[in-house]
Amino acid sequence: MTTYQVRPAADKDADAVAAVHASSSHAAYEAVAPEGVQSLPMEKRRAFWRDAIEYGEPLVHVALEGSKIIGFVGYDRSRDPKSKPTTGEIWALYVDPARWDTGAGLALWDAAREGLIEEGCTEVTVWMPLCNERALRFLELAGFKRELNTAKTAVMGGVKLEEIRLKRPLD
Template sequence: MKAEYLRTALTFRLARPDDAAEIARIHVRAWQAAYRSIFPAEFLDSLSVAKRRALWTEMIARNTPRVMLAQRNDVMLGWIAWGPSRDHDKGRTDAEIEAVYIDPAHWRQGAGRMLIDEAINAAASEGYREMTLWALEENAHGLRFYKALGFALDGVFRTERVGGCEVCETRLHMSI
């Protein structure tokens, strides 16, 4: 019952350039809340909404990746960015969720799950057959969330340097 209520209470739409400021705000707040135990506080506290706004303004204008918003009563709860896979070992029928973030004030209310469902349905309607995403190996909560949605580890890893830290990311995938 709760999920059905949330689905009817939320609206989804593609982002417009004037959404970039709110997307950036959510992006920074979600990083600061979700990754506090992974990255140094100085790095997280230095994240710039203005810089992220410029980034998202450009990406939305390019329409690559696609950015979809979840809203309730004109309040943006979160967003997802997805498009063709950027991985060299993937083909033309593979899509990738590049990012999904929910405002921490709205965590655990179903918006993330529904945004992922919307992106998967959109990708499938465009002929994609697999959806992938990358997650920090240390982000146990995120990994549990993605696995509960039906994503599985595919055994591919990469190491990135972020915020002065070396972190390992693992790729998950799902047939769609």
């Protein structure tokens, strides 16, 4: 496994974060939503991540291979209305498909876990489409457990996908 440097995202990273988001989403969901995940225009992706990085909502860290951004994680307090104030959430975790299974996702997860603990969180959740078996496997290996009573339908680029929330303690 490769060792990756992970650091907080800077304003100049928004374009690279948006590019990783687009390529990884496309690779992860092309079988179930061939056009759907690419329907978000790149300028909207860039604007979202530019704002997230600038305002810290969510907090964004990037994984680097040399000086190139090859992945990112966005995390913050849980957006779920009934969650405890000590519950964090992984809002996004994406890695360039060419770097899948190399340790970049784990490095990003470690950074998010440390950041959430520093913020006083005691547990963390993540919402994941059930069709993303690779990501579900990764999360389960990282100690997340599926909360079966949370299944819901989400729309991604006009395609309906079943999502489930996973949770784990941050100890």
